[in-house]
Amino acid sequence: MIVVDTHVLIWAVEDDPRLGDEARRTIAAAQAGSGVHVSAITPWEIAMLTHKGRLSLGRETGAWIDAALGLSGIRLAPIVPAVAIDSVRLPGVFHADPADRLIIATARHGGFPLLTADQAILAYGASGHVAVLDAAR
Secondary structure, three states, X not given: OEEEOHHHHHHHHOOOOOOOHHHHHHHHHHHHOOOXXXXXXXXXXXXXXXXXXXXXXXXXXXXXXXXXXXXXXXXXXXXXXXXXXXXXXXXXXXXXXXXXXHHHXXXXXXXXXXXXXXXXXXXXXXXXXXXXXXXOO
């Protein structure tokens, strides 16, 4: 099982070349196995990005999200109370972005690695606070 960062879900669904070959294999293996987990904050983050004009999906946002979450092996990870609480109590130093904090807390709560290309999250993982995989590889 893995948790994917918001941009990784978008890259995977859109077949974006920024997603590395190793990351693609990791996603495919997780889809065939126990699943690719997407934090419940990810649809909100995608909707915000499209609303602000920072992301174009080629179709209505809700339809894109429904299709992405309907793909084989994709599982929506709820924001349960333990995840919400952990997101504000992350160990060490990490920035205040609530979406990133909830995605990290989701990975920590499930004990799953987080697939991301976000340099701040990769550095946070390197400090030992969450298992991370580099999505650019």
